[in-house]
Amino acid sequence: MIKMAKSSYRGGGFSLTFRLSLGFTLLITFLMGAVGFSIYVRERNVFINGVVERGWAMVRLVNTVASEAMMSGNYGVLGEVMKDLHADGSILEAVVLDKKGDIMASCGFERGVSARAKDMATAADVRKLTPIKDGKGKVTAVAFTSPISDSGGKSVGHIYILTDFSFVESYLRQTVYNIIFNFVLATLAGLLLARLIIIRAVGRPIKGLLLATERVAIGDFSYKLPVATGDELGRLARAFNAMSGELGVLFNSIKSIVGDMCSTSKLVARHSELFEKESDRMDPDRQTELIKEINSCARRLVRASDQLNSLALQFKTQN
Structure with a gap:
């Protein structure tokens, strides 16, 4: 007598539900990575533009006060303005030079105005921004140099202002850490949720179909699959x-x-x-x-x- 044998093949490799959930997770990972990268680039541009705009705003302020001081010969107000900017952390170093290169006012220099500051200031015939890097190549400060112009537009001196940039690097570094942390959490949560959803929506019906196929393979045609969805x-x-x-x-x-x-x-x-x-x-x-x-x-x-x-x-x- 011929008997219908039950199939014993179980296959190898990863299951269909795992491959589907892995595919969805990779898609979520790609999207999260793209979103995180766009957030980082946007935050970086916002902070850099903020530092640059603030630096030029201080240059315009010092330029106005220094021009009036040179015309009146009273440098007290200029010194107070520069000390206030230095006190609130806006300026690391600053120096105002007249046309001859003599120091009119300065702040932030522990051992006197450095030669580098004088050279950068006197060499600036137009407004110029110079990034200052450390030994590792990271930008730690930004130097703003500009000529001082009187009301007639004539150059009467030079300005050198050094602003801190390290806080931007620190903030961006912390932003990267937060993005990576959220990225890992979202990936793990996406993998778990995708697997649960796929097991419920695909895995169970396929297992039921496999069971029914094995029943038919041994000659049992009475088993019926439950029809729970219309998909x-x-x-x-x-x-x-x-x-x-x-x-x-x-x-x-x-x-x-x-x-x-x-x-x-x-x-x-x-x-x-x-x-x-x-x-x-x-x-x-x-x-x-x-x-x-x-x-x-x-x-x-x-x-x-x-x-x-x-x-x-x-x-x-x-x-």
Whole structure:
């Protein structure tokens, strides 16, 4: 007797739900990375532009006060303004030079105005911004240099202002740490949520379909898949139930025909054996009756064979 065997193949590699959740997680990771990078670039540009704008605003303020001081010869107000800017942390170093290079006012220099500050100030015929880098190549300060112009637009001196830039680097570094931290959290949360959603939406229906397929593989056509949704998986479940039902009808028909053929074959064998043993003692009428019954059984077998052939033609198989 031929028995339908249950498939024992389990496959290898990662499951479909894991691959789908991994794909969604990679997509979320890419989007989060793009958003984080755009935030970093925007914050960096905002802070750098803020430092630059504030620096030039201080240059304009010192320029106005210094021009008036040079015209009046009173440098007290200029000194107070520069000390106030230095006190609130806006200026690290600053110096105002006249046309000859003499110091009119300064702040922030512990050992006197450095030669570098004087050289940068006197070399500035136009407004100029110079980044100051440390030994590692990081920008730690920004130097603003500009000529001092009087009301007529004539250059009467020079300004050198050094502003702190390290706080911008510190803020941007902290921003990067926050972005990375949120990025990792979002990736882990995305992986977990995507896996839970995919297991519920895809994994369970596929497991149910696998179980139903194994039941059909061992000849059980009574199992029906639950149809919980109207999407592609729901339509697949309905199609599988319809296929299983049609196969059940076909196998029941085959079973009925085979049973009829079996009983008819037994009847033919019994009549043939009886005719062979008692043909010499059997009256002619009885012989005729047995031959008719044998012929009737033979026709039934022919009809059953035709029915089986018709059912077999419904199956498409490869040669």
